Each structure stands twice: as structure tokens, then as C-alpha cells.
Amino acid sequence: MKRLDIRDSGFEAEFSSLLAAREEQGQEVHGPVASILAQVRKDGDTALCALTEKFDRLPLSAEKLAFTPQEVEAARAQVSPDLLAALDVAATRIESFHRAQLPEGIRYTDDAGMTLGMRWIPLDAVGLYVPGGKAAYPSSVLMNAIPARVAGVERLAMCVPTPDGIINPLVLAAAHRAGVTEIYRVGGAQAVGAMAFGTKTIKPVDRIVGPGNAYVAEAKRQVFGHVGIDSIAGPSDVVVIADSATDPRLIALDLLAQAEHDELAQATLITPDAAFADTVIAAVETELKTLTRTAIASASWARNGAVLIVRSLEEAVTLANRLAPEHLELMVDDPESLFAHVRHAGAVFLGRYCPEAVGDYVGGPNHVLPTSRTARFASGLSVFDFLKRTTFLAGGPDALRRIGPAGVALAHAEGLEAHALSISARLDALAKTTPNA
Amino acid sequence: MKRLDIRDSGFEAEFSSLLAAREEQGQEVHGPVASILAQVRKDGDTALCALTEKFDRLPLSAEKLAFTPQEVEAARAQVSPDLLAALDVAATRIESFHRAQLPEGIRYTDDAGMTLGMRWIPLDAVGLYVPGGKAAYPSSVLMNAIPARVAGVERLAMCVPTPDGIINPLVLAAAHRAGVTEIYRVGGAQAVGAMAFGTKTIKPVDRIVGPGNAYVAEAKRQVFGHVGIDSIAGPSDVVVIADSATDPRLIALDLLAQAEHDELAQATLITPDAAFADTVIAAVETELKTLTRTAIASASWARNGAVLIVRSLEEAVTLANRLAPEHLELMVDDPESLFAHVRHAGAVFLGRYCPEAVGDYVGGPNHVLPTSRTARFASGLSVFDFLKRTTFLAGGPDALRRIGPAGVALAHAEGLEAHALSISARLDALAKTTPNA
Structure with a gap:
């Protein structure tokens, strides 16, 4: 963890290196991914099954690629009623927010007598990539599928790898709640290739969304242009701006909620109170001792954690804008007045009782957000990802x-x-x- | 040119191969482009000048990278008042349409007592790529720069190659009219690298827009993620749906206006009247004889032109949706009723007196549009390309x-x-x- 005080002479250099680190590109996997995509494009289902056996240790045949409705129902039956209810709270709130996002078209006739405008039209078919293994998050299924449904996309195809044949039942329950009925047990670059180019079993889609590992990200980059893609997701990050009036343990937990995602995750506290900063640092150490994901969270905090001490809350916002975080918490008395100055952040959480974790699950706005400082130019997932504009001109x-x-x-x-x-x-x-x- | 009748047994196979041809990826230039980008990232201005000397045969030094205000003014003085007035008609109409596009944010408090919403915020800095040489189009400068300005982007940097030192004065005049004051005489992958990573002279931007050749497109693909990019532009295309009531020569000219862009450009007529189709084909041959760009237009029409004969105008729209054209002309009596069924097209031109060429210059909607069938998922350039959304949650x-x-x-x-x-x-x-x- 880096503890930097803006009054120190080395601050700007240290802060700049922190900014650069947050933009680092991942591993170079261009060649292997190009080869996988070429195989899938050429041999379709056969390649898909062979690659799934190779990477996920799961022998497959074309007719086993899709989950059957019975398999989905059986998975759903394994989920407790309480959890299904929680999933429903989340889904309902996500639906409601994304419905509020639906834009209206334009049509007007101007002084020259030209009638012109713009229509929003949903995509025909969208592919959802859902990571398997340690990052199989049912909440992400809701966050990816529901905006597509709300936008009016008719066909949603979902790919989720099942390493060693293992699937999280809650992932299938979430897909079911979100209305996804076409689900394939494939992952990696091969799943991206199948959705982009189509195979006999998996019809091609027009756009692929959803997070994935370095191979998935590179595959999306390579099929871009042939189909649309969403942003390429990097490690998750949070910036917490806090004064000293919030319980330091709560701030520590908010930082650790980010750190527990991934060793590459980045949690940053910015505060004008140096003593409070040290209390939070101590609270982080205490909480780390008992967390179930302590190994991951400790590594993330040690390598990528940062505590920045500033002269004022206004200065905190200035640094936050430079960091362009995925998530920004404003744990202060008057969060709205700080929020007015926020220019670059994926999602902002205002007030001491509104931590980011609420937004991860049940807030309503999307939790698929721009990482690696891309909030400078990119936005969170939304209905806009599933709509396109056609302009028109008549005269x-x-x-x-x-x-x-x-x-x-x-x-x-x-x-x-x-x-x-x-x-x-x-x-x-x-x-x-x-x-x- | 392919003349296909939907009643013929081979139609579906021929039409499918036509669809596939329109999605073909360009040349594979991954390696050379990666090397250029690495050079620019490492050596900044020095690399930029060396590469410009190599590719554009223009010796340069860092202090000569930017056009001076005097150079811009001198270029503008070379342009006739009539042309400056025409540029102003175009710019004014483009501004007006893009202002109408500006979206509103959302903010509401729901039943649970959560306040949530979404703010639109302009990007800080945008790079505009403007091709030089044969495709140096001042209209594209307006179409790229004005939406950025209207969106509220503070810094616009423009790169335009000047092969052998030659610049089209109208390009600089257009930049001036659009309020672009930061203009560099560099092009190719090296310009994209400079704008993405920054050099001593060219500060980095957050998003790069504008069309370019295969190297520029690949460079944009490779810097994607580090900065935002717009769609990767392929060859331009038009689909004209016409009944027999329009003068065949006008339809021929509309097709040739597409064909004259580029040998790879694709012009397609769809009509329910086979005899009219043949009259248009004959008119194309006649016009080709006198056009200044006859070599390009002839090659484009011969290789990529298509005339599709259908049973009804409704069927014409069905094929147009499958083609997902960049431009769609509806040269019929009741274009609005056909337009209601259009799902996939970048821009639509309604009525016999509203050809695509109007939209290329003075219509108001953007002429930077999705090519290569990407209208299935992509949209034309707009203020949305220069804005991003920040969601928020308070409770x-x-x-x-x-x-x-x-x-x-x-x-x-x-x-x-x-x-x-x-x-x-x-x-x-x-x-x-x-x-x-």
C-alpha cells in the first residue's frame, strides 16, 4: 500500500506512476487468441468441443453445448427461496433503472423545409459472456442481460465456461430470471469466436458483452468490427473520498470489498485527515486477519492499495478525476456538492449509508463499469449498448x-x-x- | 456488377456471398502497426518526424509538427468566398442537428428511498484523424469536429497527413470553421500513436475518431482500451430502393456517387421492376463514360455493384435490412411507410429529391456512418461519441x-x-x- 501526502515534494511523481500503473495493458496473447478464433471460424462446433475439452477438461459434443431447460430448472431448484428472492429484488431494481434510461428519438422539420431526425433501434442478437470458475457472478448475469432485454433485443445468447463440468446454479437461476433461455457451456476465446462468427449450433450475434480473462478480452478486441463489443474490462477499482466522521472500520470494509475481487484490484482512500487515514490503515490490517478471501485482499491491498492525504475535499475530487475510477464513494456530510465537481468516474456512491457493495447488487444502475481509467471516455453498461441510431433526412x-x-x-x-x-x-x-x- | 432476381433459384446463395463479401476484413497489418506504435510510444516526436519523412516524404522537426495560426489563415485565404459560404451552410446545419441530439440526464427517487440517476459529461480531449491525399475531405472535418464541440469537448487535436507537404486548403478552412485550433501534419498509425500515448508536442487525448486507411484502422484497434475509438471504417456503401417513377439517370448518378469514392465502394439498387433495373444499368454505363473519376467508379461498379430485383418494395426493405447498409435511399412515392420497417441502416434518405449526396454535405445528420454491415450494431458519429455517462446512487x-x-x-x-x-x-x-x- 502506498501512503502519499500531497504536501510531500515527491507526491506528483508518485501519483503519476500510480496513474500509469492503473493503465497497464495485460499480457500479450494476440497469437494464441488469433489461432483459437481461426479454428472456431473454420471448424465450428467441432473446434468448440475440442477446445472446451482442452481448456475446461470437459468432453463435449455439439448436442451437449447448450443447457437444456430441464438443466436450468434443476439448477434453479438447488437455490434457496431467500436467495431467489434477493435475486428478484436486484433484478427488479435493475430493470427499473434501465427502463428509465430508454432514450427518445428525434424528428423535426427545419427552416429549409428538411425533415430530419434519429431513431433508436434495438440490436437483433446479443451474446453475453459470463466468466466461470472463481469469478462466476450471478449478479453480472443480471447486469448484462437485463439492459439488453429492456432495450428490446430479441435474441440473447449466453456463454459460460464450466471448468470440469462445474456450474454455479445461481448463475443459471440469474439467467432464468433475466429471461435468457439460450445458454452454452463454453468459455474463453472460443466462446467469443462462436458468438462472433457463428457455428452450426450457436448462431452469430451482433454484439458481445461481458467481462472475461485476458484471452476473452483479446478475442473481443480481435472480433471487434465484425461484431460490436463492450469495453475491455481490466482490474476493478474504487476510490473512497472520506472525511473523519465515518467509522474507519466501514471505510476499511469498503476498501477491502474492492481488494477481495482480485489481486490486481485497486482500492484507494483519499482523505484530508492524516490521522483518520492511519486509523483506516490500521482497520484494514485488522479486518484482513479475519476475511475469508484474505490472501487475495492482502495481496491487492499491499500491491495496489493507496491512501492519499490531501488538503481539502475539493482537492480530493481533483485527484479522483485524474484517477478516473470505476467506482467513487463520497463518504462525507455533503456528498452532492462534491459530486457536482466529479467529471471522470464510472459510478458514484453518495453518502455514508450508500457503499459501493449496494450498487454491485441491488442499487439499480449497472455494475459493469469502465476500468483502468477508461471512465475518461467510456461509460458503464446501459440500454445504449443494445440500441443503435439510424438518422434520417427527408426533403x-x-x-x-x-x-x-x-x-x-x-x-x-x-x-x-x-x-x-x-x-x-x-x-x-x-x-x-x-x-x- | 451482379444482377440477381429473387425469383431465381440461386438467389439466396448469391445474396449470401454478397453479404459475406461486404464483411471481409482488410489486410493483416498487425505487426507493422504494432511496431510503429511502439516506436512512437518510446521516442515520441523524434519517431513521429522520422516516420513522417519515411511515409509522407516530408522532412519535419518537432517545432514544425503543428500548423501555425498564420498557416491556417493563409490556407483559408486561398479558398473562394463561395466555397467558404457553402462550408458555412454545411457547418450551421450540422451544428443544429447535433445540438438537437444532446441528451438529458436522469435523476429520481424511488419507493425504497434511493435517489439514483445518470449524468452525461463531455470528454476532456478528443483526437480527430483526417485522411490526406486522395481522400482529404473537408466535409469530414466538419462532421467529426462539430459534434465534439457541440458535446462540450474542451480540447480537439487534429492530425492530417500532408504527403510531399501538400495540404488541401479547404481542410484547414473547415477545421477553422469547426473551431479546431490544434492541427498536426502527421498521419498514419504514427498519428494515432501520438494522440493515444502523447508526445512532447502532442498531448494525449481520451478518444480518437475519424476514418483512415488499413494502417490507421489497425492502429485504432490496437490503442483501443488505452483510449476510446469510433467504429473502424470499411469501404463506403449505398443501397437504393427505387420504383420506376424516378428518372433512371438520377438513380444511376446516386449509385455512381457511391462508386466514385473507392474501388471497394459498394452500390446496390433494389427494385421490384426488372425493366427499370435494366434502364438504370444502361444509364450507369452511359454516365460512366463521362465521369471524371471513371476509373474508380467503373472498377467499383464492376466488382461490387449489385442490382437486386424483388417482388415488392416490402421485400426490398427485407433485403436492405440484411445488407445493413451505411446509406439507404428510399426513392419511392411513400418513403415513410417503407422507413417504418427499416431496422438496420446507418442513415436513411427519404424521397426522390433527397439523395445521399445532400446528406454527405449539408443535410445536418452525420456522414460518418457504420460500414461493412456494422449498422447491425453500430451507429453514425454523434454527440454521444463525445459524451460519457456517470451513474450515481444515494441513499x-x-x-x-x-x-x-x-x-x-x-x-x-x-x-x-x-x-x-x-x-x-x-x-x-x-x-x-x-x-x-
């Missing part, structure tokens, strides 16, 4: 007479004669038929 | 009591103890301080 003779000549002039200037003629030939025809115009 | 003790327990249950189910504790420790504290709650 009759009068409108063409008014704006056409400028188009002809620009087309000539760009040396595009047919462009110019496409407009001027119509203007000529109009001049002949309506000599007074 | 007090009562809201936490209502939704917190479901979060605790899900966190436990996912094995994330610190997540659970982050919520439950707050609930415990509340239970102690307010025993009746």
Missing part, C-alpha cells in the same frame, strides 16, 4: 433548391463529380418543370 | 434497511465476504443506534 423540391447548391459546391471542391451531379441533375430537372421556381 | 439509513439485506445475501452467495460486511456492518451500526428501526 422535397423546395428544400433541395435551398440547400442543394451548397452541397454541389462542396462536392466539386472535393472532386466528387457524381456527388455533385446527383444533386445538380435534380435541380436541373426541377428548373425545367417549374420555370418560375 | 440514507432507511433505504439501506430496505434494500441492503438482499445485497448481503447475494454477496454471501458469491463468496464476497467484505462486500457483505460493507453493507451488514452499516446495518448493524444502525440497529444499535436506532433500536426501534
Whole structure:
């Protein structure tokens, strides 16, 4: 863990190296991934089954790729009613927030007599990648699938690896609650390839979303253009801005909730109170002793944890904007006034009783958020990921007479004669038929 | 040119191969581009100047990278007042449409007492790539820069290669009109690298937009994640749906306006009238004889042109949706009723007097549009490319009591103890301080 005080002379250099570390690219797996994608593209289901046997130690045949409705139902039956109820609370709130996001189109007629606008149209088919193994999170199934459903996507295909044949029943229960009925037990770059190019069993989709390991991320990068993809997820991170009025143990737990995700996860506290900072650091050490995921959380905190001491809460926001965190907690008396100055953050949690963990599960806004400082330009998953815009333009003779000549002039200037003629030939025809115009 | 009739038995196979051809990936330039990016990242301005000398035959030094205001003004002085006026018509209409696109945020308090929502925030810095040489289009400068300005982006950096030192004055005039003041005479993968990683002279940006050749496209793909990028542009295409009531020469010109862009450009006519189709084909041949860009347009039409004869206009729309064209013209009596069924198209042009060329210059909606059938999942450039969303969540003790327990249950189910504790420790504290709650 790095403890830096903004009043120290070395602060800027240390902070810059911290920023750079948060943007580091992952391992270079371009070659292996290209080879897997080529295999899947060429041999379809056969390649998919062979690769699944190789990487997930699961012998498969094409007809076993998909989970049957019976298998999903059986998995759901293993989940306690309490958990199903909790899943329902989460799903209902996620649905409600994403419905509020649905945008409206535009249509207007302007002074020149042109009617123009923009329509939002849902994608036809979307692929959801769900990691298996240690990061098999049912909450992520809800967060990926529900916005697609709310946007109006008709077909959702989900791929989840089942290493050694093991699946988390709650993942299937979450898929069921989110209305996903097409679920395949494949993962890795091969799953991305199958969804992008299609196989006999898995029809191609138009966009692939969902987090994954370095292979999945690289595969998404390589199929980008052929299909759409969401952001490429890096390690998760949180910045907590806190004054000294919150119980230090709560702040420590919020930091550790981030650290327990992954050894690469990054938890940062920014506070104007140096003594409070030290109390939180001590509380982190205490909590680490009893946490079940202490090995992961300890490694994350030791390597990537940071405590930044600043002169004021305003200065804390300035540093947070430079960090462009995935999650930002404002654990202060007047979080709204700080929030007004936040420019770069995936999601913001305001107030002492609204920790990030609430947003991870039951807040309503999406928990798939921009990592690795990409909140500078990227946004969390939303209905916008599952909609696209078609613009339109309509105009009759009068409108063409008014704006056409400028188009002809620009087309000539760009040396595009047919462009110019496409407009001027119509203007000529109009001049002949309506000599007074 | 392929002339296919939907009533012929081979139609589906031929149409499918046409679809596949339109998605073909470009040349594989991963290695060379990775090497260029690494050089720029390592040696900054020095690499940039060396690569510009190598590829653009232009000796440069770091202090000559940027165009001076005097150079921009001198270029502008070379442009005729008529052309500057045409540029202004275009810019004004583009501004107006993109202002209409500006979205509103969300904020509401729900039944559980949670306040939640989403804010739209402009990016800090955007890089615009503008191709030089044969595809140096001032209209594209307007189409890329104006939406960024309208979105509220503070810093716009533009890179345009000047092979042999040659720049189109109208490109600089367009940049000036669009308010771009930071312009560098570099292009290719090296320009993308400079904007993504920054050099001493060119500060890094958060997102890079604008079309380019295969090297530029691959460079954007490789820096994606480090910065945001727009879609990767393929060859331009148009689908014209026409009945027989439009002058065949006008339809021919619309097809050729696409074909003249590039030998890879794709122009497609879909019509229910076979005789009309043949008249248009003949008109294309006639016009090709006199066009200035006849070599390019002829090659494009010969290799990638298509005329599809269908049974009805409705069937024409079905095929157009499968083609997911960049541009779709509806040259029919009642274009609105056809438009209602359009699901996949970048931009639609309705009515006999509204050809695509109008939209290329002076319509108002953006002409940077999804190519290579990506209109299935992608959209044209817009203010949304220069904004990002930050979601937020605020709630007090009562809201936490209502939704917190479901979060605790899900966190436990996912094995994330610190997540659970982050919520439950707050609930415990509340239970102690307010025993009746």
C-alpha cells in the first residue's frame, strides 16, 4: 500500500506512476487468441468441443453445448427461496433503472423545409459472456442481460465456461430470471469466436458483452468490427473520498470489498485527515486477519492499495478525476456538492449509508463499469449498448433548391463529380418543370 | 456488377456471398502497426518526424509538427468566398442537428428511498484523424469536429497527413470553421500513436475518431482500451430502393456517387421492376463514360455493384435490412411507410429529391456512418461519441434497511465476504443506534 501526502515534494511523481500503473495493458496473447478464433471460424462446433475439452477438461459434443431447460430448472431448484428472492429484488431494481434510461428519438422539420431526425433501434442478437470458475457472478448475469432485454433485443445468447463440468446454479437461476433461455457451456476465446462468427449450433450475434480473462478480452478486441463489443474490462477499482466522521472500520470494509475481487484490484482512500487515514490503515490490517478471501485482499491491498492525504475535499475530487475510477464513494456530510465537481468516474456512491457493495447488487444502475481509467471516455453498461441510431433526412423540391447548391459546391471542391451531379441533375430537372421556381 | 432476381433459384446463395463479401476484413497489418506504435510510444516526436519523412516524404522537426495560426489563415485565404459560404451552410446545419441530439440526464427517487440517476459529461480531449491525399475531405472535418464541440469537448487535436507537404486548403478552412485550433501534419498509425500515448508536442487525448486507411484502422484497434475509438471504417456503401417513377439517370448518378469514392465502394439498387433495373444499368454505363473519376467508379461498379430485383418494395426493405447498409435511399412515392420497417441502416434518405449526396454535405445528420454491415450494431458519429455517462446512487439509513439485506445475501452467495460486511456492518451500526428501526 502506498501512503502519499500531497504536501510531500515527491507526491506528483508518485501519483503519476500510480496513474500509469492503473493503465497497464495485460499480457500479450494476440497469437494464441488469433489461432483459437481461426479454428472456431473454420471448424465450428467441432473446434468448440475440442477446445472446451482442452481448456475446461470437459468432453463435449455439439448436442451437449447448450443447457437444456430441464438443466436450468434443476439448477434453479438447488437455490434457496431467500436467495431467489434477493435475486428478484436486484433484478427488479435493475430493470427499473434501465427502463428509465430508454432514450427518445428525434424528428423535426427545419427552416429549409428538411425533415430530419434519429431513431433508436434495438440490436437483433446479443451474446453475453459470463466468466466461470472463481469469478462466476450471478449478479453480472443480471447486469448484462437485463439492459439488453429492456432495450428490446430479441435474441440473447449466453456463454459460460464450466471448468470440469462445474456450474454455479445461481448463475443459471440469474439467467432464468433475466429471461435468457439460450445458454452454452463454453468459455474463453472460443466462446467469443462462436458468438462472433457463428457455428452450426450457436448462431452469430451482433454484439458481445461481458467481462472475461485476458484471452476473452483479446478475442473481443480481435472480433471487434465484425461484431460490436463492450469495453475491455481490466482490474476493478474504487476510490473512497472520506472525511473523519465515518467509522474507519466501514471505510476499511469498503476498501477491502474492492481488494477481495482480485489481486490486481485497486482500492484507494483519499482523505484530508492524516490521522483518520492511519486509523483506516490500521482497520484494514485488522479486518484482513479475519476475511475469508484474505490472501487475495492482502495481496491487492499491499500491491495496489493507496491512501492519499490531501488538503481539502475539493482537492480530493481533483485527484479522483485524474484517477478516473470505476467506482467513487463520497463518504462525507455533503456528498452532492462534491459530486457536482466529479467529471471522470464510472459510478458514484453518495453518502455514508450508500457503499459501493449496494450498487454491485441491488442499487439499480449497472455494475459493469469502465476500468483502468477508461471512465475518461467510456461509460458503464446501459440500454445504449443494445440500441443503435439510424438518422434520417427527408426533403422535397423546395428544400433541395435551398440547400442543394451548397452541397454541389462542396462536392466539386472535393472532386466528387457524381456527388455533385446527383444533386445538380435534380435541380436541373426541377428548373425545367417549374420555370418560375 | 451482379444482377440477381429473387425469383431465381440461386438467389439466396448469391445474396449470401454478397453479404459475406461486404464483411471481409482488410489486410493483416498487425505487426507493422504494432511496431510503429511502439516506436512512437518510446521516442515520441523524434519517431513521429522520422516516420513522417519515411511515409509522407516530408522532412519535419518537432517545432514544425503543428500548423501555425498564420498557416491556417493563409490556407483559408486561398479558398473562394463561395466555397467558404457553402462550408458555412454545411457547418450551421450540422451544428443544429447535433445540438438537437444532446441528451438529458436522469435523476429520481424511488419507493425504497434511493435517489439514483445518470449524468452525461463531455470528454476532456478528443483526437480527430483526417485522411490526406486522395481522400482529404473537408466535409469530414466538419462532421467529426462539430459534434465534439457541440458535446462540450474542451480540447480537439487534429492530425492530417500532408504527403510531399501538400495540404488541401479547404481542410484547414473547415477545421477553422469547426473551431479546431490544434492541427498536426502527421498521419498514419504514427498519428494515432501520438494522440493515444502523447508526445512532447502532442498531448494525449481520451478518444480518437475519424476514418483512415488499413494502417490507421489497425492502429485504432490496437490503442483501443488505452483510449476510446469510433467504429473502424470499411469501404463506403449505398443501397437504393427505387420504383420506376424516378428518372433512371438520377438513380444511376446516386449509385455512381457511391462508386466514385473507392474501388471497394459498394452500390446496390433494389427494385421490384426488372425493366427499370435494366434502364438504370444502361444509364450507369452511359454516365460512366463521362465521369471524371471513371476509373474508380467503373472498377467499383464492376466488382461490387449489385442490382437486386424483388417482388415488392416490402421485400426490398427485407433485403436492405440484411445488407445493413451505411446509406439507404428510399426513392419511392411513400418513403415513410417503407422507413417504418427499416431496422438496420446507418442513415436513411427519404424521397426522390433527397439523395445521399445532400446528406454527405449539408443535410445536418452525420456522414460518418457504420460500414461493412456494422449498422447491425453500430451507429453514425454523434454527440454521444463525445459524451460519457456517470451513474450515481444515494441513499440514507432507511433505504439501506430496505434494500441492503438482499445485497448481503447475494454477496454471501458469491463468496464476497467484505462486500457483505460493507453493507451488514452499516446495518448493524444502525440497529444499535436506532433500536426501534
